[in-house]
Amino acid sequence: MPIVLRLAWRNLWRRPGRTLLTASGAALGLGFLLTMLGLGDGSHLQMIDAAVRTGSGHVLLQAREYQRRGGIELVVPPPVAGDVQAWARARSEVQAVLPRVFVSGLLSSADGATGVRLAGVTPAAEAPVSRFAMRVSEGRFLRPGDGAAAVIGQGVARVLKARPGTRVVAMAQGVSSAEVRSALFHVVGVVRTGLEDVDEGLALVPLPALQGFLGLDGSVHQIALVLHDQARTDTVARAARQAWPGLEILTWAEADPQLEAAIRIDDGGHYLFNGIFFVIIAFMVLNTLLMSILERRREFALLAALGLSRGRRLGLVLVEGGLIALLALGGGLALGLGAHAYFALHGLPLAWFTSHEMETGGVLIEPVMYSALGLGRIAGAASLVLGLVLLLALVAGRHAARPLDANLLKSR
Amino acid sequence: MTGETPALCLDRVTRTFRRGEEVVRALDDVSLVLMAGEFVAIAGPSGSGKTTLLNVAGGLDRPDAGRVLVGGQDLGALSPGALARLRLERIGFVFQAFNLVPVLSAEENAEFVLLMRGTPAPERRARVRALLARVGLAGLEGRRPAQLSGGQQQRVAVVRAIAAEPTLVLADEPTANLDSTTAAALLDVMEELHHERRTTFLFSTHDPRVMERAHRLVRLRDGQIESDEALPARPGASP
Numbered sequence: 001m002p003i004v005l006r007l008a009w010r011n012l013w014r015r016p017g018r019t020l021l022t023a024s025g026a027a028l029g030l031g032f033l034l035t036m037l038g039l040g041d042g043s044h045l046q047m048i049d050a051a052v053r054t055g056s057g058h059v060l061l062q063a064r065e066y067q068r069r070g071g072i073e074l075v076v077p078p079p080v081a082g083d084v085q086a087w088a089r090a091r092s093e094v095q096a097v098l099p100r101v102f103v104s105g106l107l108s109s110a111d112g113a114t115g116v117r118l119a120g121v122t123p124a125a126e127a128p129v130s131r132f133a134m135r136v137s138e139g140r141f142l143r144p145g146d147g148a149a150a151v152i153g154q155g156v157a158r159v160l161k162a163r164p165g166t167r168v169v170a171m172a173q174g175v176s177s178a179e180v181r182s183a184l185f186h187v188v189g190v191v192r193t194g195l196e197d198v199d200e201g202l203a204l205v206p207l208p209a210l211q212g213f214l215g216l217d218g219s220v221h222q223i224a225l226v227l228h229d230q231a232r233t234d235t236v237a238r239a240a241r242q243a244w245p246g247l248e249i250l251t252w253a254e255a256d257p258q259l260e261a262a263i264r265i266d267d268g269g270h271y272l273f274n275g276i277f278f279v280i281i282a283f284m285v286l287n288t289l290l291m292s293i294l295e296r297r298r299e300f301a302l303l304a305a306l307g308l309s310r311g312r313r314l315g316l317v318l319v320e321g322g323l324i325a326l327l328a329l330g331g332g333l334a335l336g337l338g339a340h341a342y343f344a345l346h347g348l349p350l351a352w353f354t355s356h357e358m359e360t361g362g363v364l365i366e367p368v369m370y371s372a373l374g375l376g377r378i379a380g381a382a383s384l385v386l387g388l389v390l391l392l393a394l395v396a397g398r399h400a401a402r403p404l405d406a407n408l409l410k411s412r
Numbered sequence: 413m414t415g416e417t418p419a420l421c422l423d424r425v426t427r428t429f430r431r432g433e434e435v436v437r438a439l440d441d442v443s444l445v446l447m448a449g450e451f452v453a454i455a456g457p458s459g460s461g462k463t464t465l466l467n468v469a470g471g472l473d474r475p476d477a478g479r480v481l482v483g484g485q486d487l488g489a490l491s492p493g494a495l496a497r498l499r500l501e502r503i504g505f506v507f508q509a510f511n512l513v514p515v516l517s518a519e520e521n522a523e524f525v526l527l528m529r530g531t532p533a534p535e536r537r538a539r540v541r542a543l544l545a546r547v548g549l550a551g552l553e554g555r556r557p558a559q560l561s562g563g564q565q566q567r568v569a570v571v572r573a574i575a576a577e578p579t580l581v582l583a584d585e586p587t588a589n590l591d592s593t594t595a596a597a598l599l600d601v602m603e604e605l606h607h608e609r610r611t612t613f614l615f616s617t618h619d620p621r622v623m624e625r626a627h628r629l630v631r632l633r634d635g636q637i638e639s640d641e642a643l644p645a646r647p648g649a650s651p
């Protein structure tokens with residue numbers, strides 16, 4: 001073993017308590033950082049997933065200007081709509097292809113009326129991936145073969161005093177004329193998402209029924225793609241832009257900027273909190289490193305007298321710092337990945353902190369947060385701790401690299 | 413003097429220290445030349461400037477005025493890195509306070525300078541073990557300084573200073589903590605090295621045993637050289 005490494009290693013164990021305390025501080029920092037990153041990233045993934053499965057999809061293909069104007073006439077016509085769906089189904093990243101039609105209208109029953117956003121969906125494709133299908137509170141979700149069936153939000157049901165079996169009338173403007181059309185639907189289910197805005201305006205009906213009602217004749221407003229892996233969003237969007245230059249292609253972040261902003265703000269808050277925590281940890285580590293070096297001033301003077309250059313003395317302290325960092329990485333990764341594994345498996349129930357449902361960026365926060373950590377995050381956090389400890393060792397090591405003071409060699 | 417480069421040359425060296433308001437002249441315009449192979453003792457009462465002279469001679473301390481040359485190299489002209497290299501390659505130190513590295517064993521301390529110089533392990537170990545045996549430390553190679561007596565530590569420090577066969581050895585009271593037998597053994601080793609390699613030795617000492625082995629005795633008082641005399645060869649000393 002090289003002498004500097006041997007010296008550094010033995011120096012660490014002269015005061016094992018202090019070395020372990022220093023390494024534990026940094027390990028705790030890394031463990032905490034990984035836990036927070038895991039829960040933060042996990043909650044963001046859940047938020048994105050919730051948004052994606054509550055409406056947008058990871059990638060949207062629609063007529064140009066539909067995002068901005070949303071006009072009923074802005075459609076993807078039949079030949080293209082079918083080709084786009086075939087193209088999407090052929091891609092391995094795509095879990096579900098969801099053609100949709102939307103129109104704002106009025107839904108009324110014998111007991112009341114309310115404005116809704118009627119969405120025509122394909123039950124067989126939507127049911128496995130849609131949050132609405134998972135949050136049916138009464139009755140059932142749409143099924144293939146349903147004709148004039150409707151699933152409505154809980155708020156809509158309250159106004160209409162509707163429940164499964166209730167007949168409701170939808171009124172909306174058709175695509176080819178200014179006349180208002182109406183159609184009768186049977187409520188088959190009620191959905192409670194927990195999001196007031198959604199629950200008070202939701203009305204899902206089978207796609208062919210709404211297309212027929214509006215006179216869209218096979219056209220759709222949007223083809224939403226749900227992916228197996230959210231990380232592939234940009235790749236699929238890029239491929240779609242190349243394949244379908246005439247269409248408007250949006251990622252979930254572009255389609256839902258409010259959600260993206262909420263995630264960025266949340267990330268910012270995490271970074272600030274982690275930063276403050278790390279500054280505290282850094283002071284603790286720096287303090288113990290400095291103590292260990294100042295206690296050994298005479299030894300560093302001896303090493304200098306024997307011919308160890310300033311660079312090699314500084315190198316010795318850096319190697320000591322590096323060894324502490326390695327101990328910290330071991331401990332921190334064990335702590336952080338242990339916490340991640342636990343929270344990935346069992347989740348962190350928000351009921352521990354609040355009994356209320358929380359909404360952010362137009363998305364209901366799941367009642368249980370699950371941790372999600374990518375390799376990049378782990379490597380980044382580990383590099384941060386390694387870099388920080390080495391930087392602190394460099395700062396403390398300047399004392400070891402000071403010019404030789406012969407007076408230090410006098411005393412015994 | 414035959415034009416040979418001196419092993420050590422102090423040219424009008426002054427070193428002052430501040431003690432409160434008072435300025436103490438630890439070395440006051442001292443000039444001293446040691447030729448290669450000299451075996452010189454510096455004597456003088458405590459506070460006469462012996463340790464300061466050794467520190468300045470070895471580049472551990474810088475003079476306020478004057479020049480110090482080791483093997484013809486002006487220490488004042490060297491960068492800290494070059495000075496460290498010169499100490500590593502040419503000078504061996506024995507400090508009054510032993511100054512061993514506490515986390516290294518006796519053998520590792522003794523071979524430290526050789527190690528820093530990059531001497532191959534087999535050669536390093538053979539040389540250091542032979543020297544440790546010669547100073548009576550055979551079997552104690554693996555002990556840490558805390559497990560050795562003061563005298564044993566001093567012997568390790570001496571072995572460290574001479575193991576790398578430097579051209580100049582500066583020793584600050586090397587026998588101060590040794591019994592007479594061990595002191596004699598240590599001085600024998602240093603004398604042999606001096607004869608075999610023409611290593612130059614400069615000791616500070618109060619010890620008559622060291623003074624009687626020296627070939628030249630320099631007396632210091634109040635930072636100045638009081639006397640500088642060649643001593644007659646000791647009967648029975650190796651040539």
